[in-house]
């Protein structure tokens with residue numbers, strides 16, 4: 356069972372710019388495990404949720420990622436849709452805003468050019484998901500869009516396909532090498548791994564066309580990144596800090612920009628990233644919101660974020676909600692287990708032993724506990740790796756790759772891996788530590804149960820620390836037709852949770868805010884600030 360786990364537990368990272376910790380776990384390999392505890396790890400780093408940090412601090416980053424796959428079979432490799440894929444059609448869809456274009460029912464109706472159509476087929480897409488049926492014509496009609504659809508339901512293609520179609524129809528071609536590139540589209544996402552995944556999707560759909568996507572993100576060598584951009588760039592995918600850096604260096608001009616896409620838009624506009632998003636739209640040459648198309652996608656949208664998002668969108672933007680805004684995917688079987696802090700480790704071990712080699716993501720709150728739990732599991736001979744913001748980019752990519760291939764079927768992660776990652780065969784998510792925000796919970800458990808497949812999420816609920824989440828957990832569980840444990844209901848009703856619980860109805864507290872919103876119920880709206888756990892980490896400020 357133990358096959359030389361790839362656990363590179365790092366307390367200090369020399370040479371890559373974000374090595375803030377000193378101490379922590381350090382040591383050498385023994386039987387594939389990498390252990391030794393350094394007790395003097397400063398509490399300001401690994402002890403806390405992942406913090407965002409200045410990308411340019413520290414020594415020069417030398418890492419150059421391996422080139423993306425060239426063979427067609429790897430580019431188009433995909434996993435099968437699951438038994439519940441057709442049930443997507445039963446989900447209620449709410450489209451608000453003036454004159455929304457009619458939904459399409461098939462990819463044929465999307466009016467895609469031949470090469471795009473072929474690429475869609477090679478990707479294994481037979482029919483569009485609801486967010487694609489509605490989103491594609493809305494974007495093709497030139498409308499701004501704020502779209503909300505459950506995790507794993509195909510939001511990425513919903514924006515990539517109509518953008519690519521427009522660029523193809525207009526005959527754009529990446530200019531050859533030029534000192535300044537003028538992309539037609541910019542896509543922003545909060546984490547490096549997610550933006551890289553979006554880039555690979557864009558590259559897949561653009562295969563065999565003249566459209567060239569490029570990705571820029573922190574933790575990789577800047578010179579390399581710039582060279583890639585200067586080779587030609589129509590669709591620039593990036594994390595905010597690195598994007599701003601490259602624009603600031605004058606390597607990217609914005610005069611041709613037509614599309615600005617914010618994936619995980621609520622995260623991109625919360626307190627952590629909002630200043631960078633404002634900087635981005637205020638960059639010299641950035642077309643005003645009237646002169647560009649702005650598209651926002653997420654599975655969750657707190658109401659205050661929706662209101663703020665309107666600053667970035669034209670007045671007549673369309674709000675598309677597939678299912679309940681902020682609802683969990685009902686293909687994930689959710690179990691909440693009451694535990695105390697000290698029995699968590701044993702319960703985790705028992706759980707993982709019972710699931711065999713199935714791929715499992717274990718979410719913890721801090722970088723230090725990510726290292727600690729991964730080390731513990733490794734010692735217990737479970738092939739485990741970890742991902743968090745204190746690991747070097749090389750290590751993060753290796754960890755993800757080992758998890759994807761199944762070489763390490765257990766991935767211990769901070770919130771840096773909570774959003775967007777689409778990994779085949781993730782059957783389980785374990786919340787070893789529950790996050791403090793319900794939206795974060797929805798994204799985490801959405802790493803399984805994707806694209807009509809079925810998954811399981813087990814969450815350890817420690818009443819001492821997790822009681823504030825109880826009410827919204829009850830809400831999310833019942834919204835996804837899951838069993839709500841009696842004890843949790845009791846805690847929820849006796850607690851003063853303030854995270855979006857709407858005691859009156861079955862409707863989630865969040866819809867299109869222009870309808871007057873339904874959140875003016877008995878409780879304050881959900882906070883948009885990243886929760887400590889969420890600030891955890893999504894990401895460094897690249």
Ligand SMILES: Nc1ncnc2c1ncn2[C@@H]1O[C@H](COP(=O)(O)OP(=O)(O)OP(=O)(O)O)[C@@H](O)[C@H]1O
Nearest residue numbers: 480481482483484506507508509510511775777806
């Ligand atoms: N129409 C389709 N037919 C078959 N597979 C699809 C279709 N649309 C998307 N997929 C696949 O479904 C998976 C999930 O899609 P995607 O990652 O875009 O979900 P998402 O809605 O962005 O999820 P998240 O909210 O977690 O970011 C991907 O593997 C994607 O290739």
